[in-house]
Amino acid sequence: MGRLQKILIPFAGLVLAFWFYSAREDFKPEMLKGKRVIVTGASSGIGEQMAYHLAQMGSHLLITARTEAKLQKVVARCLELGAASAQHVSGSMEDTAFAEHVVKEAEELLGGLDMLILNHIGSSYFHYFDGDVGHVRKLLETNFLSYVAMTVSALPMLKESGGSIVVVSSMAGKVGFPFTVPYSATKFALDGFFSSLRQEFALQNTNISITLCILGFINTDSAMKAAADVVLIPPAPKEECALEIIKGGALRQREVYYKYATIKFSLLLRDWAADLLDYLIRREYNLENLEKK
Structure with missing residues (x-):
């Protein structure tokens, strides 16, 4: 016990010292005022909510997604909420040339870039893996390679501004979950690359x-459409989630966890009791409803 204490006490001291040393300042909305931001996947969901938060903070916005009509509505709302400017470009991220085009548009329309928020995803299924390798390849193009392409294209502007890259991922990119095999593969790839x-x-x-x-x-x-009747845990609100992502990016945090306690506990179990975590995950699904899909 004495030897263990000699090891643990200095280690705990180092952890606390590092925590205090690396502590960030508190988030203030004015941190985003006048900042030039790209938000992808912004026609709905978390991306749409991030656009609205950033608009209220006075950012210059370039948003993108597939659907022109939805983007137009989001842009109009952003301007109502106080965005310094708000513009959009529509297209599919299955084509990495479009991903690069979005960054070029930001350079022309915004004159530079302070924050790149990568949030878009391709459509996939929520069910047992069907063995379709082509679908996995297609999803990697949208969920991974387009992120890489946009990052590479944005690096010169981000280096100039000392900017930030914010990558929206998932617990499915840290832990194996059933019924999301292609999606999970793309999220693990994002973790490795970034x-x-x-x-x-x-x-x-x-x-x-x-x-x-x-x-x-x-x-x-x-x-909700894909999994609400199968996943037994309650969903968290997209509005609050979007704000936490923006805060993390503005404070230049390494990782953002939402919701924090649930995610951190799961990651702790992953490292110390992986079999238990797998068991608990399998208990979070209503398989009868899955089979009805």
């Missing part, structure tokens, strides 16, 4: 922050 890129930025003294956002079950229309 966590490694963050390390290279540190080695090269590149002043760009990367915030990876680990989300649980959120009450977006698409998530």
